[in-house]
Amino acid sequence: MSQVYDNFGVPQGFQAAGTYSGLCSSRVKLDVAMIVSRRDCSIVTDTAQGMTARSGKILVLHNGTALPEGMRGLEISKEVCQAVSTCVGEAPDSVALVANGVKGQYFRPSLLIHSLNNLTAGLDTDTQPLEAVLDNYGDVSSQTVSLGGDCGSLQGIAADGTDDSAGLCVIMTDAVVDGTMIEKALIQVKADMDTEHFTFIVMANGGAGAQPVGHDAFAGGIEALLVKLGFQHALKACS
Template sequence: MSQVYDSLSVPQGFQAAGTYSGLCSSRVKLDVAMIVSRRDCSIVTATSQGLMTQEGKVLLLHNGTALPDGPRGHEISQEVCQAAGKCMDEAPEDIALVASGAKGQYFRPSLLIHSLKTLTAGLGNDSQPLEAVLDNSGDVTAYQVALSSGTPGCSLSGIAADGTADSDGLCVIMTDAQAGSAVIEGALAQAKAAIDTENFTFIVMANGMAGSGPCSQEDLAAGMEDLLKKLGFQNSLKACS
């Protein structure tokens, strides 16, 4: 049975598009997405290997094959971000690449590069929903919540997809609140301490487009907890004393 996706309402200043690259040897599965912010935003990625932080405007997300470890993975990331920079007239350092999925598979950066024109043409058209790229043939949920009264007019949108036997689940969170990488890291750590997020990769993007003052770590953490519960995550089990 095919999955039917609702159109995700993204926060102010974000656009997204998805397509298939063929990197996963499939002309059916959408496997690459582009999320673009109108202004520079903080991008934090939390994986089982640790945290990565970056300031930029563009996130390229491949779901299906992980980047190789070591220098080769770095070379691929640089090559793809250079090509994306030329395609979008952005500096390569303003572009982040995250590739999640099975490890040890042959990774052909040319296939992602060939997808860039399709992705940029699809921005804002909602022709291929972001949820479909995250889909691993399991549960996919999308939801939007408002942040607390301390950050009026700000929202959090999230998409979560189950993992597979070969790869972790994925959760992408976007917010138009103003929050730097350190605040996002702290808020994500608080939320993950309260919610069972084992075996999930998280990507959080914050662009400040709502125009309110800086969001506190506590307000952002509370919003993340609320969002994750709406997405189907459960409270962490506490050890019996």
């Protein structure tokens, strides 16, 4: 049975598209997405290799095959980001690449690069939803949480993982928060939630306006969003 996706719709100030690159083993699965912010945004990624924060406008997400570890993975990331830069006319350091999936498989960056024209052409359409790229043939859910007042909202998509691949959770927000606050909020929330074996991506573009959100409110919003997405609070050891 095919997955029926909700009409998620990305938050104002973001665009997203998905397509098939052929990099993963499935010949029917959409496996690569591009998320573009119309303005500079904070991009925080939390993977098995650790948490990183950067500023940029574009995230390319491949779901199916993990990047090789070490120098080869860095070379591939640089090559893909440079190609994206040329395709969309943004600086290479405005582009981030996340590759989630099976480890130890041969990674052909040329296939990812050849899919860029399809990705950019699809940014103004809803024909290939972001949920379809995250889908690992399990449950996929999308939810929205308001941060209250004029502070904006959080919109997220979560998809279960498999025995070979981590689950995925992508959060986009128009709240005025920087990478440091996102990192601290993720660390705090993950300490209380069962998020093991999940890759997290958070993008914040500040499009809600000049009203910043405090740390407690932002962390509380992420926790509420994860609960709505189906994450469970971690069990506490009995004393």
